Amino acid sequence: MNHSLQNCVITGPWENPASNFSAAIFSLFYQTSTIGMKIKDAHDGIDESGFSFVLETPVTTPVVCEVTAWDQASESNNVASENIIQAACGLMSVHGRASGKIQSLGLNYVSTLTAALALQGATAAALGQLRGLPHADVRISMVSAALLSVSQYLADATVNTTDENLPAAAKNRIPAPPFISSDDVVFELETLNAEPWLKFWTRLGISATLAGKGWTAFLLRYAKAIAPLPDELFHALTHVTYQDIAALCSQTGLSICPVQTMSDRVTDEQLKCEWLNGPWAFELTTAATASFRNNNNHGLPLSGLTVIESCRRIQGPLAGHLLALLGAEVIRIEPPGGDPLRGMPPLSDGCSVRFDALNRFKTIREIDIKSAAGRAEVMELAKNADVFLHNWAPHKAAQLKLDAADLADVNPALVYAYAAGWSNDGDSSFRLNAIPGTDFMVQAHSGVAHKISQACGIRGGTLFTVLDLLGGVVAAQGITIALLNRYLNHTGGKVTSSLLSAATLLCSEDFQHQYHFFETNVPAVSRFNNIYATKQGMLAIECCDEAALQRLFQIIDDGQIDIMQRLDEILLTNSAQEWVKLFQQAGIPAAVVIEDLADLYDCPQLRPLLNRGSYTQVTSPWSFQ
Amino acid sequence: MPIKVIIPTILRPLTNQQKHIHIDGFKVSEVIDRMEQQYPGIKAKLVSEGNAHRFINIYVNDNDIRFQEGLATSLQEGDVMTILPAVAGG
Numbered sequence: 019m020n021h022s023l024q025n026c027v028i029t030g031p032w033e034n035p036a037s038n039f040s041a042a043i044f045s046l047f048y049q050t051s052t053i054g055m056k057i058k059d060a061h062d063g064i065d066e067s068g069f070s071f072v073l074e075t076p077v078t079t080p081v082v083c084e085v086t087a088w089d090q091a092s093e094s095n096n097v098a099s100e101n102i103i104q105a106a107c108g109l110m111s112v113h114g115r116a117s118g119k120i121q122s123l124g125l126n127y128v129s130t131l132t133a134a135l136a137l138q139g140a141t142a143a144a145l146g147q148l149r150g151l152p153h154a155d156v157r158i159s160m161v162s163a164a165l166l167s168v169s170q171y172l173a174d175a176t177v178n179t180t181d182e183n184l185p186a187a188a189k190n191r192i193p194a195p196p197f198i199s200s201d202d203v204v205f206e207l208e209t210l211n212a213e214p215w216l217k218f219w220t221r222l223g224i225s226a227t228l229a230g231k232g233w234t235a236f237l238l239r240y241a242k243a244i245a246p247l248p249d250e251l252f253h254a255l256t257h258v259t260y261q262d263i264a265a266l267c268s269q270t271g272l273s274i275c276p277v278q279t280m281s282d283r284v285t286d287e288q289l290k291c292e293w294l295n296g297p298w299a300f301e302l303t304t305a306a307t308a309s310f311r312n313n314n315n316h317g318l319p320l321s322g323l324t325v326i327e328s329c330r331r332i333q334g335p336l337a338g339h340l341l342a343l344l345g346a347e348v349i350r351i352e353p354p355g356g357d358p359l360r361g362m363p364p365l366s367d368g369c370s371v372r373f374d375a376l377n378r379f380k381t382i383r384e385i386d387i388k389s390a391a392g393r394a395e396v397m398e399l400a401k402n403a404d405v406f407l408h409n410w411a412p413h414k415a416a417q418l419k420l421d422a423a424d425l426a427d428v429n430p431a432l433v434y435a436y437a438a439g440w441s442n443d444g445d446s447s448f449r450l451n452a453i454p455g456t457d458f459m460v461q462a463h464s465g466v467a468h469k470i471s472q473a474c475g476i477r478g479g480t481l482f483t484v485l486d487l488l489g490g491v492v493a494a495q496g497i498t499i500a501l502l503n504r505y506l507n508h509t510g511g512k513v514t515s516s517l518l519s520a521a522t523l524l525c526s527e528d529f530q531h532q533y534h535f536f537e538t539n540v541p542a543v544s545r546f547n548n549i550y551a552t553k554q555g556m557l558a559i560e561c562c563d564e565a566a567l568q569r570l571f572q573i574i575d576d577g578q579i580d581i582m583q584r585l586d587e588i589l590l591t592n593s594a595q596e597w598v599k600l601f602q603q604a605g606i607p608a609a610v611v612i613e614d615l616a617d618l619y620d621c622p623q624l625r626p627l628l629n630r631g632s633y634t635q636v637t638s639p640w641s642f643q
Numbered sequence: 644m645p646i647k648v649i650i651p652t653i654l655r656p657l658t659n660q661q662k663h664i665h666i667d668g669f670k671v672s673e674v675i676d677r678m679e680q681q682y683p684g685i686k687a688k689l690v691s692e693g694n695a696h697r698f699i700n701i702y703v704n705d706n707d708i709r710f711q712e713g714l715a716t717s718l719q720e721g722d723v724m725t726i727l728p729a730v731a732g733g
Contacts, residue, residue, distance in 0.1 A: 211697070212707070212709045212710070213709075216709070216710055226710045226711065227706055227710060227711070229710055230706055230707040230709065230710025230711070231705070231706070233707060233709075233710065234700075234705075234707055237700075358697075358698030358728065358729050359698075359729060360653070361651065361652075361653035361698070361728030361729065362728055362729055363651065363652075363727060363728065365651075365652040365653060368652065368653065368656075370728075
């Protein structure tokens with residue numbers, strides 16, 4: 019295990035968690051256990067609105083972290099739970115785009131994100147204290163975590179332009195990956211270039227024009243959470259075995275990964291080891307000397323600290339964004355001419371809003387890191403920085419001579435962070451490093467896709483980039499933990515996390531269910547959880563326990579038998595809004611399902627977390643006092 | 644033969660903020676060369692080492708030229724050439 023914070027104590031309501039928060043509390047317990055924190059049980063600190071925990075270090079005032087379902091500034095008294103927040107914050111809507119059916123992800127996704135952000139906030143507050151700030155209280159909500167996860171989709175949905183759209187023919191079609199072979203193997207394909215895609219499909223008898231339409235649809239996965247591929251592509255695979263498809267992939271340069279079952283994954287020894295080690299691999303040395311710089315701007319825990327970020331796409335940039343929200347100055351290295359994704363439609367004020375959503379607080383430095391002069395410039399930046407963060411492909415850091423050891427030579431106190439795809443230890447011989455460690459490939463390999471498919475009745479995972487986002491949070495969390503360690507224990511060094519480690523975190527309850535390693539209970543499955551059409555709008559209801567389910571029975575009881583069988587019909591008599599009011603008065607978690615992300619800003623309970631500019635921006639999930 | 648070319652926001656500083664322009668040409672490469680004559684600097688944004696730049700998508704009507712003849716893709720009267728920057732995230 020990584021005992022990076024073994025001299026810290028965390029006290030929380032582990033033994034008797036309210037069921038609405040049991041998944042978040044379980045995840046928090048798991049995360050803190052893997053970094054060696056001593057765990058104490060609190061007998062209170064939990065009610066229907068949220069829970070709290072206390073982080074103690076040997077040299078700081080205890081930090082109290084309050085975790086609520088709704089943001090405290092919204093003053094909402096509504097009860098909520100995992101699936102209610104997924105419904106109310108648009109996650110179900112994004113997930114449902116590919117299948118055409120709005121539904122839950124079937125994962126404790128918001129709970130896991132919330133736990134990770136809560137631990138990061140508490141760690142950051144302790145770090146802030148060591149740097150002269152008075153932070154003893156940090157607040158976070160499940161809705162703030164959920165909104166953070168849809169921030170790029172929200173930007174896309176709310177920008178006031180219709181100038182740039184992909185060719186219309188590609189839209190309004192449902193078929194989406196994963197694919198299926200003639201011998202019924204479900205699998206993902208991946209490539210970041212058009213050429214292997216063209217070669218692969220033409221070898222299967224697909225015309226270049228049709229393969230091109232498929233490529234346009236394939237590219238929509240990351241940006242729009244849809245992939246309306248032509249039927250002919252799926253049909254072409256129904257005549258070929260998985261083995262032959264894999265061989266063709268090998269010949270044409272396409273990558274392939276079967277969708278593996280969760281039961282396969284929990285019995286995989288390597289994944290079991292990763293689960294026991296936790297989401298991060300720390301390689302810290304004690305030779306470093308950390309300077310205790312004074313904080314004088316913004317009053318945020320990381321203000322005055324400098325982060326150098328050399329990242330592309332989502333995972334790494336989100337990690338940098340979170341550190342910027344905590345006050346760090348983030349200097350983002352981009353290639354000469356700027357990151358091409360700055361031009362990714364739609365744009366506002368000359369910049370992609372999807373890009374801006376994750377990068378708007380960063381300073382940009384254009385550097386050709388492959389040149390000697392560029393490398394020297396990076397080394398000079400790292401010399402005076404606190405964190406160096408990258409998400410380069412495996413081997414690239416060594417090729418560029420910008421690996422942890424290279425940078426430690428000029429700055430031993432530096433926290434060197436690698437946000438990887440597959441490998442937590444950066445092992446270049448790791449077989450999976452030969453294929454792109456993208457969100458959808460890792461979903462397939464890790465069991466996340468299978469878990470989603472089982473819950474949702476679909477073939478594979480979600481095109482909502484759940485792992486890129488959780489991976490970004492985990493990377494930022496690892497950096498914050500390493501920074502706290504630097505101040506507490508005078509260490510510098512490397513912290514590695516990956517999309518695969520994020521996937522394992524997301525499924526940590528499945529491993530616990532198998533091995534019972536940690537001294538805590540696996541969160542119970544909700545007694546009742548569903549989405550319904552109403553007279554107006556869609557309604558999400560979740561009864562986490564029997565008591566809530568009984569209250570639901572009492573409300574809808576019309577004196578006739580088979581109420582639950584007629585629930586569809588009964589709920590059509592009122593609007594979703596009216597049902598929510600009725601159910602919430604009875605303490606039953608319920609929410610109107612957000613179908614269009616543009617409607618999020620109109621929800622009073624979410625508005626404190628949103629800013630309306632040229633597009634709707636999601637604010638920091640933390641508040642510190 | 645004039646072809647309508649739709650210009651993305653990010654390249655409009657090079658086309659005097661015009662959203663679409665009309666350029667003569669029988670192939671995509673000819674259109675790009677003539678665009679360069681009228682709007683210097685635009686070719687470097689579209690072409691890299693003799694091919695369409697990896698982070699730029701060029702469509703003739705609804706078809707990505709990488710799946711046609713690349714820059715040699717033929718054009719016919721009434722065709723619309725759309726330039727779009729990368730759409731990938733991930």
